[in-house]
Amino acid sequence: MKYAGMGDLQNVKNLLDTGMGLNNVNDLGHTPLIYAANKGRIQVVQMLVKRGALLDIQDRYGCSALFHAASKGRLRVVRVLVQAGANIELPNFNDVTPLMESAAEGHLSIVKYLIKRGADVNAHAASGETVLHFAGKENRLKIADYLLDKMNQKINVNRKSHA
Numbered sequence: 001m002k003y004a005g006m007g008d009l010q011n012v013k014n015l016l017d018t019g020m021g022l023n024n025v026n027d028l029g030h031t032p033l034i035y036a037a038n039k040g041r042i043q044v045v046q047m048l049v050k051r052g053a054l055l056d057i058q059d060r061y062g063c064s065a066l067f068h069a070a071s072k073g074r075l076r077v078v079r080v081l082v083q084a085g086a087n088i089e090l091p092n093f094n095d096v097t098p099l100m101e102s103a104a105e106g107h108l109s110i111v112k113y114l115i116k117r118g119a120d121v122n123a124h125a126a127s128g129e130t131v132l133h134f135a136g137k138e139n140r141l142k143i144a145d146y147l148l149d150k151m152n153q154k155i156n157v158n159r160k161s162h163a
Contacts, residue, residue: 022053029059037065037081040074045081055086062093070098070114073107078114088119095126096134103143104134111135111143121147 023031033053036044045065049055058064066086069077078098082088091097099119102110111131115121121131135143 022048022051023057025057025059029057029061031057031065033057033065034059034063034068037074037077038068038072040069040072040077042074042076042080045077049080049084055081055084056090058090058092062091064090064098066090067092067098067101070102070107070110071105073102073105073110075107075109075113078110082113082117088114088117089123091123091125095124097123097125097131099123100125100129100131100134103131103140103147104138106138106140106143108140108143108146111146115150 020032023033025031030038031053033045033048033055034057035041036048055066056064058067063071064086066078066081066088067090069081088099089097092101097119099111099114099121100123102114124130125134129137132144132147134140135147
């Protein structure tokens with residue numbers, strides 16, 4: 001798995017060809033795809049996706065490869081994973097979505113891309129916060145402005161009643 005994170009495409013191919021499982025997980029729940037996505041190793045991500053890696057495996061914190069890529073600002077990886085069918089709404093174990101995480105980390109290009117691809121701007125984390133809250137509390141003003149400007153009435157900053 002370390003070769004996936006290093007971007008060592010040839011060694012990853014060799015290991016897969018000699019029997020390493022495409023979706024093997026380590027003690028953190030990381031797969032080769034999660035490692036490669038986290039480090040932005042686009043060629044390894046593309047190869048793993050092409051070979052059929054499961055896109056929505058979650059690590060022990062509930063974070064998928066897409067979540068890791070969105071968190072680290074890896075737009076090219078995010079695009080590959082989303083186009084391959086990764087679930088853009090799959091939250092971690094705190095119900096934080098890739099959109100919320102990318103907003104909190106200040107990755108405006110990923111926020112724009114995920115919204116364009118249909119990410120729910122009204123989703124709530126376990127804390128009750130929406131993407132706008134995540135952007136605001138981390139002082140990501142450009143992202144908050146974008147959300148307010150572009151999404152206008154689509155954003156509901158009040159927690160929905162489940163009564």
